[in-house]
Amino acid sequence: MESGTKTFGKLISRVLFLAVPLAGFGAGLGPEVQTLLNGRCAGCHGGPAPSAGLRLDRRPGSPVVIAGDSSASRLMQRVTAETNRMPPAGPPLSVADIERLRAWIDAGAPWPEIQPAAIASNAPADPALLKALSEPGEAALIARRGQRLARVPKPAGPGDIDAYILARSPQGRLGTPCDDSTFIRRVYLDVIGVIPTIAEAREFASDTTSGKRERLIDRLLARHEDYAANWRPFWEDALASVAYNSLGGIPTNGDFRDWISRNFRDNRPYDLMVAELLDPAMPGHPASTVKFGDRTRVISFIRNDSQPAALMSAANTGQVFLGMRLKCASCHDHMENAAWPQSRFLAFAGLFAGRDMEQIRCERSLQRTIPASFPFPLSGAPSTVPVDARERAHYAATLLTDPANPRFAQTIVNRLWKRYLGLGLHEPADDFREDRQAVHPELLEWLAYDLMEHGFDLKHTIRRILNSRTYQAAYDAKLAGSSFPSPQLRRLTAEQFLDSARVAVSQRFDPRLRLYQDESSSALSRSLGRPAMRNEVSTARPADVAVVQALELLNGGDLHHLIYSGDWIEQTARERDDGAKIEALYWAVLTRAPSADELALGVRSLGELAKAGATALQREIAWMDDAIPESARTVTKKEFRPWEWIEDPAAHGKAHRHAGDGEHGFELADPPLRIDPGDTLYSEVWLDPRKPPTEIGLTLTDGVRTYDVSWNGARLPSPGVWRRLEATAEQLGAAARAVNGARFRQTGGVAHWDRLGVRKKRLDPRAAPLGDMAWALMNSPEFHYVQ
Amino acid sequence: MSNEMDRRRFFATTLGAGAKLAAATASPPATADSVVWIWLPGGIAQTDTWDPKSHTPYRAGMRGSEVLGTCESIHTAADGVRIGSGLESIAEVMDRGCILRSLTSETKFGAVHLKAQHYMNTGYLFPAGVKAPGIGAVVGRTLGRRDRGIPAYIYIGRDIDTSDEEKQFIGEYIGPGFYGPEHAPFMIPDPGSGLATLAAAAGMSRERLELRQRILLRASALQPGVKDSPQAALWLRNMEEARAMMDSPVKAAFDYHSQERPETLRAYQPAIGPEQVRDKTYYYGHRFGHGLLLARRLVERGARFIQVEYQYGPFKGFDMHEHGRDRMMEMKRQIDRPIAQLIRDLDERGLLRRTLVVIATEFGRTIASGRAAGREADGFAENHTGEDLTIDTESMYGFHGHFSSSNAMLFFGGGFRQGLAYGRTADRHPMTVVEKPVSIVDAHATIYRALGIPPDTHYVTEGRPFHATKDGKGVPVADLLV
Missing domain, CATH: 2.60.120.200 (Jelly Rolls)
Structure with a gap:
């Protein structure tokens, strides 16, 4: 314990040393406390759905923190409480940390504030960038990538994921490696979005040669269609893809389904993919036009047919591709992020709107137009923004995807990290702030550089992450909500759940049956977190379930039929003895052997269920x-x-x-x-x-x-x-x-x-007990979460 | 047995906490505990219902500007308050209600129903940048459950399994928005068939269901690693709560066919059936009427917020772009008796005092600007008078234009004043508000005020507060409240 505290203390001083210079904070405790709260609290009390509605990724207010009065502050009461102490998981806060919090509150709870970043740069323009700006198209962007990257300093450091993690591990070690069956289930779900069949899992288990995990990762990444299928829902949500250009007269962002599938199937370089999405000058730019009355509107991820549409498009672009939450800066200065006064956002929005934006503050015009400009300092970028709308969009897309703009690559590698480990290196993943540290800033920086160095090949970075010991560590509930070395539990998406349930009960993977292709919305798919309609951009699905949704799992006809009519369930129920049935069922559903206790429970339960009786059902x-x-x-x-x-x-x-x-x-x-x-x-x-x-x-x-x-x-x-x-x-x-x-x-x-x-398939009464067992395992937390 | 105990303890702890929080935030005392929000989307012609002008019968070749009302107006139980004919039953209970005639929207929605519906249901213009929660979710989250066994937000009368993109869109804005699944409405598409998932799936016996649930809990308790996670605890608690819901008062409320007297069931039937309407393929009268009966039974059992919808369909129901006179009469005769009976029943049971019944639609109507109604450019219909339109067939006779400038909303009970019509609109086209305009945001604030919810109640998302009324600035209309 003692040594753990010391390591943590050392860590904090290092964070301080590494931290971006911060202007304007008084008492020096703010950044330490920020780091502490981010590391131990903000995992739950942060993100899109902060636990209990409390956010600790920013300065908490009364009564949680009453500046100057630590003893009255709820935060102090909760971290020192005998019962229901916070944080609920992991070791309690050390005495030193608690004292640090106390001193901080008593000193008035200062919170670091930052100055807005310099927006324009005076350096001469880089010819490589100028060339890409004057010659739209993929070849110019590819050439630009290498030349521009050469100007970005290569991050120092070990160049290995696990080494970065180890360097900052409070435990001074990496996580315990997970076993093979946990690994195969995890990596199947993460890469292709379905669980393995029994045969696949057993084959992997019986392989004793070295390097089998790496080979499996490569094999799965080479299943291009399945890999793309697993990505599609995320990007449909993130781009607010809607199959129709108009909904009852409301223009949408349009239909990106095929575009997403194609880009991920071909493992398109990420910078080209995003440039293509944003830049009408790129040949594959996804857009269409639709007539609304007398007006023709362009339907695309960037819409600039009205002031609100243009602001929303800019905010969406910022959120999805630059990890910036800017919506509230569209009407007034950002309330909580001093780095984003409204004018900085409007300058950014002007790049996409095709015109300089008028400043309208809370619905009142300030009679002022904000000249468009790129919001980050970018060495070698020309500071004059083209006037022509199409040229301007090309300028915006080119600068946004430029290797000298580190935020672009960092946002996507952070999303990849979050996708595979449950928590981003920077949280919230949509809200990078100059005043908030990533948990592993060096790793984030290196992963971003490494992605660019490898031609924005997402599979390259994914391969790195999946092959790391950090990814392959066992889940540790004691470390829930804290950062590493243990991956977090991640809820299966609706698509992953239903596709996997089908594999489990049929022991067949048929890509034609996958849910992502179904455009209808059902009570079941919504219960599992799939939105009925993607009418707003979103990068996260609900992490939990509530009673209405649980009822659908409990009694809903669709899931019931899916499970109980499974060919493999029926066949297994007919052919094997109870012990063998349970053994096989655990492999089929949970991709592992049952423990002795689980086997005993299963066999006993089958006996009880058989007595409860069932009748043949045909509907x-x-x-x-x-x-x-x-x-x-x-x-x-x-x-x-x-x-x-x-x-x-x-x-x-x-x-x-x-x-x-x-x-x-x-x-x-x-x-x-x-x-x-x-x-x-x-x-x-x-x-x-x-x-x-x-x-x-x-x-x-x-x-x-x-x-x-x-x-x-x-x-x-x-x-x-x-x-x-x-x-x-x-x-x-x-x-x-x-x-x-x-x-x-x-x-x-x-x-x-x-x-x-x-006529629905007849439910065989002899299969009912095993169906009930399958239902129970499929609705257990182990099936609903990736471990 | 011990399962049952756990369940009870669970409810006592988790749900009790929500109630306490609500009490702490309710600064002005509430005058209502429950809401029945009767949602009649499509855009109701206020001139033929809650805000009648003179009756101007059809005459071939009449000017559009001459059409001021397609029906007679009738006396109501409220002195001096008249409403359109076809609403005779509601007229009898108008002494218990209050009509807001000067509801108006600064944003003109033109042809776009969904945006106007989004606005009326959430108080935010679409797109709001994040998924905005429906008003029922705001009330449900802020006040929590009234009865621990009844979900705080129940929605009756809307299909949920659908491939129709407009229905999918609507499914989002009546939902919990960024609040997340915990605040999602408990959807009951058809009160007659109840909620299928409150009963075991076909072929499941009660015994097997109990056994299966026990196996779920036991097997989960053996799962290495996961079993100690906070997610697992929450997951299983929700599965247990769902199981408990199968025995809850909600389920009992569905048994109205056997528990209500035949005359009560009849009273909630519309005056006309599907065979008597022009478009026989679109009729939700019975479902709507029984939805109100179910709402009453749920209020009796302690529901917090219930929305009952006459399901919207483009160009169907209240969305009339031709034959407005006849179709309006058909719709009025479908909603009149059930709504009046709900008011009467709540009043007789002493529940109307603390239950607020709201009747709302997304916008009002005006005379169409052209033959092909419903294709007005944004804002166009708001200013015109119908002077340029010649009504040369009966199918053109009616209020076929969308009108965001004026709309009516009704309130019964729950601390609203009774027997009153508030605000005034012009007697000639355009029939805009001429006295005491009330914005939709302020109308919401007034409803929230009755419930003791301050208009700046907010929840944080994406790093910013998202308020119950836009920017927290809704102002209750004191004159509507007792």
Whole structure:
């Protein structure tokens, strides 16, 4: 304990030494206290959802800290309390730290303030940068990258992740390495977003050759499509990607789905990818236009059709690519970040708006225009900003992605670190501040440089992180919320959870079934944290669940069906003895063997559950019967025919009649019809014996894709009697899709149709006990979090 | 047994704490404990409902400016307060309500319903930069639960499984916004079928469910590493709370078919059914009416904030761009009896004193500016008088233009004054507010005032405070309150 405190003391003095010079603070304790609060408290009391609404990543107010009165301050009471002491995890604060806090509060709780950074630079412009500015395109940017990086000093230091971590580890060591099964689950989820199958996990476990972890990392990173699929939801959230250019008349940022997939599948250099997103002069720039009344608007990540849209676009760019939260500086000076007066933000926004911004403070114009300028000092940058809007956007994108702007690379490596270890090197990851230290500033600086040196190859940095001992350390609950050497628990995203659940119960990975491709929103996907709509930029999903969401996991039909209808669950339930079932289930769900206690609990539970009994269950969902679904609309395109409903006693009500070639159908049904793997689509049909058609068919659609099935020749049902036609989800290729339209096709003849729906896969009562066990394991914290 | 004990102890500790906090922040004493927010999106023609002018019957070739009202106005139980015909039941309870006729928005929304709905539901213009919480989430988070077994924010009458992008958008702004899942509404799409997840999935017996839950807790307690994490503790607590919800008063509230008298059930039925409306594919009257009955039962059991919606659909329901007279009458006859019955029931039970019932829509309506209504450029319809429009078919007769400049909102009980119409709009087009204008932010502040929530109540996100009313500056309208 004693030595631990000493190390920590040493650490603090080193932080002080390394800290950026800070102007204008009085008592010298502020930065130390900041470091202490950031390291031990801000993990929970910070970030997008600070615990108890209390933030300790900035100067806390009364009653938490009452300046000049430490004994009345809640902070002191909580860190010294006998019960419910803070921090809740890890060792209590040392006596020295507590005294430091006390002295700080009694000295009036000074908080370092910083001066706004110099905005313009007087140095002569760098020819390499000028060239990139005058020649839009990828080649110029690539050439610029190397030349400009050569002017950036290479960070001193060990050049190895673990060495940086070790140097600042309060424990004076790295974390304990995790075992193979923890590693394989972690790395599968982190790289491709699904858990491994039993076979994959066992194969890895039985491999005794050295370097197997490194090889696995390489193998997974080489699965380009799956890797891109795992990234897509993050970037859809971050870019506020919406499949439509307009929502009820509101312009959106547009649809980036394919653009994201392509960039990550090809592992596009990150600087080029971002330049392309921001710069209309780049050939692959994702944008489209849409008409609103008489006006044509450009739909893109940067929108400048109105003052609010331009401010929002600039703020979003700052947040996502420069780790700066600037929204509140769009109306007035930043309330908590003195480095960002409103004018600095407006100068930044002017780069993207294509015009200098008028200063409007809290809805009142100050009759002043702020000239656009890049907000960070950038050596060699020309200080004159182009007037032309397109040139200006090119200027902005080029400077933003310039290697001499360290914030750009630091923001993304920090996001990578947070993605794989649960906490950023700098927190909050969207709010870099000059007045707040990263926990590992040298590591952050080096990782950023290293990324640039390797051509902004994200996989390079990811490979470095995943191969580090720090990433491969075991989770340690005692270190929860504190920084390293232990990774944090990370909640699976909705996509990771559902895709993994499918793998667990079927022991098959089918990329076509992955959730990210489903544009509909369900109670289940929202419960798991997937937003219904990406109408605001967001870089974090909810870290927790509440009762409404938990109810969906407890009783929701979608998850229930997914688990209990799993092929592998049924097969295992039939074939093995109870001990073997539990053994296999732990491998399937949690990617590890059960302990002796877990095995005993599992076997006992299977016995109890078998006694509780279950019945065979088969459900049919009739989508259409005697009328098209309530909210649906008839397809009225000109090649389509109207619905012709006739009374047909043999159909138990109405039937829709079709004579001759063509199709009729409905679209836009809501809620959509969900089709799970194993489901069977059915519809009933009667063919006129006097004039039978030569072919009939059904097409389902989700508005974008279509799924067809046809019957002709010998496969046609016999005429003159009502027959049920069936097609499995797999035959249609519509498994794990939600469809909202159907069309009935026909060649010649006369047919009557009725009733369209799906028959859910029958739930086998013999599989119920193992299904219950699978449900329990899949809803345990170990499954919902990456450990 | 011990499970049950744990559950009780859990509720006593965690939920009790929320209540204490609320008491500490409620500086002016509250006059209401519960809210039923009746949300009628689409944009209601105030001229045919809560703010009638003269009745100007249809005449082929009449000027748009001549259309001042498509129905007669009727007396109400409140002296001197008249409302549009078709609302006879509500007229009978108007002595318990208060009409705000001078609600106005400085932002003109033109054709865009969703932005106006976002504004009315959150008090913030879209985009707000962060996901803004709906008013129910603000109330739920600030005041917490009234009854420990009933979620603080319940939302009735909106589909949740959807591939419709507008519905997805709406799902966000009625939600918790940046507050996070803990403050999400408890969504009940259809009161008739209850909330499916309050009952075990098909085929699960109660016995198996209990057993499975026990296995979840036991297996979780054995999980190496994770079991000691703060996340695991919270996770399991929520799973336990969800399980407890299955036995809660919320669930009992759904059993209205067997527990309410047939005449009560009938009283919450709309006067017209789906077969009697023009567009037979769009009818939520029964769902809406029973939603109000369910809301009453939930208020009786201790709910805090319940929003009941007549589900919005573009060009459907109250969003009328043709046949305005006839469709308005259809909609009025769908909402009239259930709303009046809710007021009566709450009053008879002595609950109206501390329950605030609000009726709101996103904007009012005016005469259309052209034949193809609903495509006005931003702000266009706000100033015109209809002088240039010739009404040459009956389908054009009605209030088909969006009008952000004036709107009406109703309040019943909960400390609002009763039997009153507040504010005045012009009697001729454009029918803008001419007396005592009230902004939407101030209307929200007034509702918050009744609940004892200061308008500058805020929660921090992205390093800045986000207030219950914009910048914390909403000012309650004292004249609306007792």
